[in-house]
Amino acid sequence: MPKTVKSFFNIIFVLIFLGASTSSAEVVDKIIVIVNDEIVTRGELDRVLLPIYQQYKTQYSGEELAEKIDKARSNVLNRIIEDKLLLSEAKRRKIEIKDEEVEAKMDEIKKRFATEEEFKEALKEERMLLGELEKKYRDRIKVDKMVDKEIRRSISLSPSEVINYYRDHEEEFGEPEKIKLRAILIKVNGSRTREASLKLAKEILSRLQEGGDFASLAKRYSDGPYKESGGDMAWVKKGELMDKIDNLVFTLEENELSGILQTGMGFHIFKVEQKMSPRTMDFREAKDRIEHVLYQKKTEEKLRSWIDELKENAYIAFK
Numbered sequence: 001m002p003k004t005v006k007s008f009f010n011i012i013f014v015l016i017f018l019g020a021s022t023s024s025a026e027v028v029d030k031i032i033v034i035v036n037d038e039i040v041t042r043g044e045l046d047r048v049l050l051p052i053y054q055q056y057k058t059q060y061s062g063e064e065l066a067e068k069i070d071k072a073r074s075n076v077l078n079r080i081i082e083d084k085l086l087l088s089e090a091k092r093r094k095i096e097i098k099d100e101e102v103e104a105k106m107d108e109i110k111k112r113f114a115t116e117e118e119f120k121e122a123l124k125e126e127r128m129l130l131g132e133l134e135k136k137y138r139d140r141i142k143v144d145k146m147v148d149k150e151i152r153r154s155i156s157l158s159p160s161e162v163i164n165y166y167r168d169h170e171e172e173f174g175e176p177e178k179i180k181l182r183a184i185l186i187k188v189n190g191s192r193t194r195e196a197s198l199k200l201a202k203e204i205l206s207r208l209q210e211g212g213d214f215a216s217l218a219k220r221y222s223d224g225p226y227k228e229s230g231g232d233m234a235w236v237k238k239g240e241l242m243d244k245i246d247n248l249v250f251t252l253e254e255n256e257l258s259g260i261l262q263t264g265m266g267f268h269i270f271k272v273e274q275k276m277s278p279r280t281m282d283f284r285e286a287k288d289r290i291e292h293v294l295y296q297k298k299t300e301e302k303l304r305s306w307i308d309e310l311k312e313n314a315y316i317a318f319k
Contacts, residue, residue, distance in 0.1 A: 030319070031319055033319065034315065036088040040080050040084060045073070053069060053072075082311075085310045086310070087139050089146065089310060090145070095142045097138050097145070102137050105137045106133070155295060155298045155302065157291055161294060162290050165290050165293070166283050173280055173289075175237075175276075175279055176238045177250065178236060178276050179252075179273075179274065180275075181235075181273070182231040182232055182271045182273060183268060183270050184217065184218045184224065184270075185224030185265060185266050185267070186223060186266050186269075201260050201267035208271070214230070236249075238250055244263055245270075248261055249272060252271075252272040253275070257270070257271050258271070
C-alpha cells in the first residue's frame with residue numbers, strides 16, 4: 001500500500017474512529033470503562049494509541065517516554081469516553097440516520113485508494129471488518145447530526161464581534177510579499193548528462209530572451225511538476241521556496257527572467273509575471289475568515305460545556 005494512503009488511513013482511525021473495536025476473529029477484549037449503555041475496551045484504546053506509541057518511540061526514551069505515553073493514554077481514554085457519552089446521548093434522542101448517508105461517507109474513503117482491493121487490504125491491516133467501519137461511520141454521523149442541532153444551529157455572531165476581532169488581531173491578517181511565478185526545470189538524468197542539460201537550459205534561456213513564449217517552452221522542455229500548466233506556479237509567498245530560489249526570484253522585477261540557477265534538482269529558469277508587496281488584508285477580505293474562527297471557538301466552548309454537563313449526569317465506571 002502506498003505510504004501516503006496508509007498514513008491517511010491511520011489518521012482516520014486516530015482522529016475519527018476513536019471507538020473502533022477489534023475484529024470479531026480476535027479474543028473478546030477486556031472492558032475497561034462503562035459509559036451509560038456503551039463500553040470501552042482495552043483493544044479500542046490500544047488501537048488508537050499504537051501510532052502514537054510508535055511516533056513517541058522515535059522522539060523520546062526512558063522516563064520521558066514513559067511519561068509521554070502515560071499522558072497520551074490518559075488523554076485518549078478521556079476522548080473516547082467523551083465520544084461514547086455523545087453517542088449514548090444521540091441514541092437516547094433516537095437520532096435517525098439514512099443508509100445513503102453512510103454509503104456516501106464510505107465512498108469518500110474508498111476514493112482515497114487506487115482500487116477496491118487496496119481498500120480491503122487496508123481494513124485487513126487494521127484488523128477491522130467492513131461492517132465495523134460502516135457502524136463507526138453511522139455512529140459518527142449520528143453524533144454530528146445531534147451536535148449540529150444542539151450546538152451549531154444555536155450559535156450566532158454579531159457584527160460588532162467580527163469587527164472587534166479584526167481590530168484586536170490585525171496582525172493575523174498580514175500577508176508577506178508574493179509573486180506570480182513561472183518556472184522551467186531541466187533535470188540531469190540517465191539519458192542526458194550535466195553538460196547536455198546545461199546546454200539545453202542555455203538554449204531555452206536564449207529563446208526566451210529573444211521573445212519566446214515561456215509557457216510554450218515550459219510545456220515542451222520542462223522536467224518540473226508545473227510542465228503541463230506552462231510552468232505556472234501561481235502566487236508564491238516569500239519564504240515558501242528553498243532559500244537559494246527564494247533569494248533569487250524575489251529580487252526580480254515584473255516580467256524579468258532569472259537566468260539559469262543550478263540546484264540539486266537541476267537547472268532552473270524563472271520568470272516573475274506579477275509582484276505584490278506586503279500588505280494587511282482589509283476587513284472585507286478578512287470577514288469570512290474571522291467569522292469561521294469565531295464560529296469554531298463558540299462551537300468548541302458550547303460543546304465542551306455540554307460534554308461536562310453530560311458527564312455530571314452519566315454513569316461512568318472504570319473496571
